[in-house]
Amino acid sequence: xxxxxxxxxxxxxxxxxxxxxxxxxxxxxxxxxxxxxxxxxxxxxxxxxxxxxxxxxxxxxxxxxxxxxxxxxxxxxxxxxxxxxxxxxxxxxxxxxxxxxxxxxxxxxxxxxxxxxxxxxxxxxxxxxxxxxxxxxxxxxxxxxxxxxxxxxxxxxxxxxxxxxxxxxxxxxxxxxxxxxxxxxxxxxxxxxxxxxxxxxxxxxxxxxxxxxxxxxxxxxxxxxxxxxxxxxxxxxxxxxxxxxxxxxxxxxxxxxxxxxxxxxxxxxxxxxxxxxxxxxxxxxxxxxxxxxxxxxxxxxxxxxxxxxxxxxxxxxxxxxxxxxxxxxxxxxxxxxxxxxxxxxxxxxxxxxxxxxxxxxxxxxxxxxxxxxxxxxxxxxxxxxxxxxxxxxxxxxxxxxxxxxxxxxxxxxxxxxxxxxxxxxxxxxxxxxxxxxxxxxxxxxxxxxxxxxxxxxxxxxxxxxxxxxxxxxxxxxxxxxxxxxxxxxxxxxxxxxxxxxxxxxxxxxxxxxxxxxxxxxxxxxxxxxxxxxxxxxxxxxxxxxxxxxxxxxxxxxxxxxx
Ligand code: ATP
Ligand code: MG
Numbered sequence: 001x002x003x004x005x006x007x008x009x010x011x012x013x014x015x016x017x018x019x020x021x022x023x024x025x026x027x028x029x030x031x032x033x034x035x036x037x038x039x040x041x042x043x044x045x046x047x048x049x050x051x052x053x054x055x056x057x058x059x060x061x062x063x064x065x066x067x068x069x070x071x072x073x074x075x076x077x078x079x080x081x082x083x084x085x086x087x088x089x090x091x092x093x094x095x096x097x098x099x100x101x102x103x104x105x106x107x108x109x110x111x112x113x114x115x116x117x118x119x120x121x122x123x124x125x126x127x128x129x130x131x132x133x134x135x136x137x138x139x140x141x142x143x144x145x146x147x148x149x150x151x152x153x154x155x156x157x158x159x160x161x162x163x164x165x166x167x168x169x170x171x172x173x174x175x176x177x178x179x180x181x182x183x184x185x186x187x188x189x190x191x192x193x194x195x196x197x198x199x200x201x202x203x204x205x206x207x208x209x210x211x212x213x214x215x216x217x218x219x220x221x222x223x224x225x226x227x228x229x230x231x232x233x234x235x236x237x238x239x240x241x242x243x244x245x246x247x248x249x250x251x252x253x254x255x256x257x258x259x260x261x262x263x264x265x266x267x268x269x270x271x272x273x274x275x276x277x278x279x280x281x282x283x284x285x286x287x288x289x290x291x292x293x294x295x296x297x298x299x300x301x302x303x304x305x306x307x308x309x310x311x312x313x314x315x316x317x318x319x320x321x322x323x324x325x326x327x328x329x330x331x332x333x334x335x336x337x338x339x340x341x342x343x344x345x346x347x348x349x350x351x352x353x354x355x356x357x358x359x360x361x362x363x364x365x366x367x368x369x370x371x372x373x374x375x376x377x378x379x380x381x382x383x384x385x386x387x388x389x390x391x392x393x394x395x396x397x398x399x400x401x402x403x404x405x406x407x408x409x410x411x412x413x414x415x416x417x418x419x420x421x422x423x424x425x426x427x428x429x430x431x432x433x434x435x436x437x438x439x440x441x442x443x444x445x446x447x448x449x450x451x452x453x454x455x456x457x458x459x460x461x462x463x464x465x466x467x468x469x470x471x472x473x474x475x476x477x478x479x480x481x482x483x484x485x486x487x488x489x490x491x492x493x494x495x496x497x498x499x500x501x502x503x504x505x506x507x508x509x510x511x512x513x514x515x516x517x518x519x520x521x522x523x524x525x526x527x528x529x530x531x532x533x534x535x536x537x538x539x540x541x542x543x544x545x546x547x548x549x550x551x552x553x554x555x556x557x558x559x560x561x562x
Pocket of ligand 1: 033034035036037043044045047048068235236237267268269270276277278279
């Protein structure tokens with residue numbers, strides 16, 4: 001079944017872009033997605049990717065992926081590779097993606113422009129708009145806080161040019177000097193109080209090796225990378241709103257002949273029951289609290305992909321939450337709802353029993369096997385049907401039997417009847433227990449006339465349960481994921497790790513119908529009455545592993561109402 005078309009939304013940023021096209025300010029729209037390669041991408045980045053690529057494709061423009069790699073110590077090639085893999089995966093479903101993905105999707109690097117960016121720094125010094133300052137980082141912070149000018153502020157242009165060149169040549173140790181913009185130490189906007197533009201770091205860089213020992217700061221590099229790449233609209237999250245005057249000051253103070261990019265801010269995506277900063281996600285990974293960056297409980301793109309979430313769900317979700325200027329916390333239920341909505345349409349229905357209880361049908365012939373017809377997807381007739389083997393010994397779900405039933409319990413109980421999905425009505429005659437009193441087997445009789453097409457096929461019983469034929473069942477490891485945190489906002493206060501949900505992963509050995517032996521990684525499965533599942537990459541032909549992507553209903557909402 002084809003994924004949803006991802007109809008473009010409308011929002012204030014698209015309105016600005018449309019107006020710039022209408023007025024002729026820009027003829028070709030050019031956006032960028034600029035992650036720092038210091039971790040894996042998360043669902044928050046999905047919002048930024050869908051916005052930037054979405055606008056590029058809607059307006060016939062281009063979008064660059066730019067590695068914002070100005071922090072040599074924190075960045076790694078592993079992260080660059082994972083980011084590119086995630087971006088490609090996410091926008092793969094857009095048939096026109098190659099039109100908007102600049103340079104065939106190869107990443108740009110801020111570090112590719114270290115030379116011209118340095119040239120702009122020299123230009124600022126020549127214009128008397130930047131100076132070399134010998135104060136320590138702490139002193140600089142303190143002076144900026146109180147609005148006091150550095151005693152190095154009035155160095156001559158010649159001295160500044162000489163010191164900057166020597167900083168670059170590696171003459172000074174880390175932290176000895178910085179290059180600072182000369183703006184306004186009294187400005188109410190802290191970012192305009194002579195911000196640092198370059199610092200000394202004798203460090204290996206994953207792209208440039210040891211070619212540089214001075215590195216531009218984000219604020220200096222970002223606007224200039226935007227300019228050098230010909231970006232028209234530089235879309236970033238709200239925390240950069242206060243940086244915008246600096247962004248504009250740098251571009252306007254330099255002599256730049258081409259059209260200048262415009263920075264526009266939007267609210268970041270925050271989701272309940274998770275954390276979204278790469279720094280925190282990295283802590284969870286480094287401390288071994290999750291299995292890795294692609295742990296299916298993490299909100300990383302690779303984690304969600306492994307869990308079974310599809311790119312079309314993520315794109316659809318990103319479009320639905322919309323773009324605004326107001327910070328908010330989005331309920332994770334909205335994401336789960338989007339997953340269920342798509343999977344209800346696309347997932348193949350299968351029978352699997354997660355916590356097996358053996359059932360023997362005493363009146364069903366030993367050694368006999370029937371092939372029962374089962375529908376693959378009631379929402380999609382083109383998915384057809386399949387045969388499911390049925391025999392004398394079956395497994396049903398432990399939870400589908402109660403020896404002492406609660407009122408209105410319509411599943412199996414002693415002396416009670418239930419229908420086996422696609423098969424017979426059975427009645428429980430006897431409960432067998434082990435020496436500890438644990439129920440180990442139910443002995444039942446089947447109404448052999450009650451199968452579909454049989455004389456009693458219309459006989460009504462209140463409950464229908466799923467089952468698997470014991471002799472034909474495939475064993476599978478099933479990983480049941482739940483929310484990683486027990487509170488909606490683990491960032492609200494205290495150590496976020498103290499709110500980890502100790503039951504966020506439960507592993508069970510399940511019994512599956514044989515057709516699941518052909519399960520494909522790209523398909524999604526609804527284990528009937530249970531949840532939606534996807535094959536895990538750990539899965540082997542003889543050792544199936546399934547991940548629960550999402551339950552059929554929101555079990556947490558029920559908890560909250562209790
Ligand atoms: P983190 O705090 O998770 O490291 P970041 O903003 O530092 O986030 P970057 O790699 O710098 O991460 O982000 C790349 C782009 O993605 C930026 O334009 C940033 O604004 C955007 N982005 C990051 N997080 C979110 C989010 N939660 N919602 C929307 N956009 C986001
Ligand atoms: Mg960042």
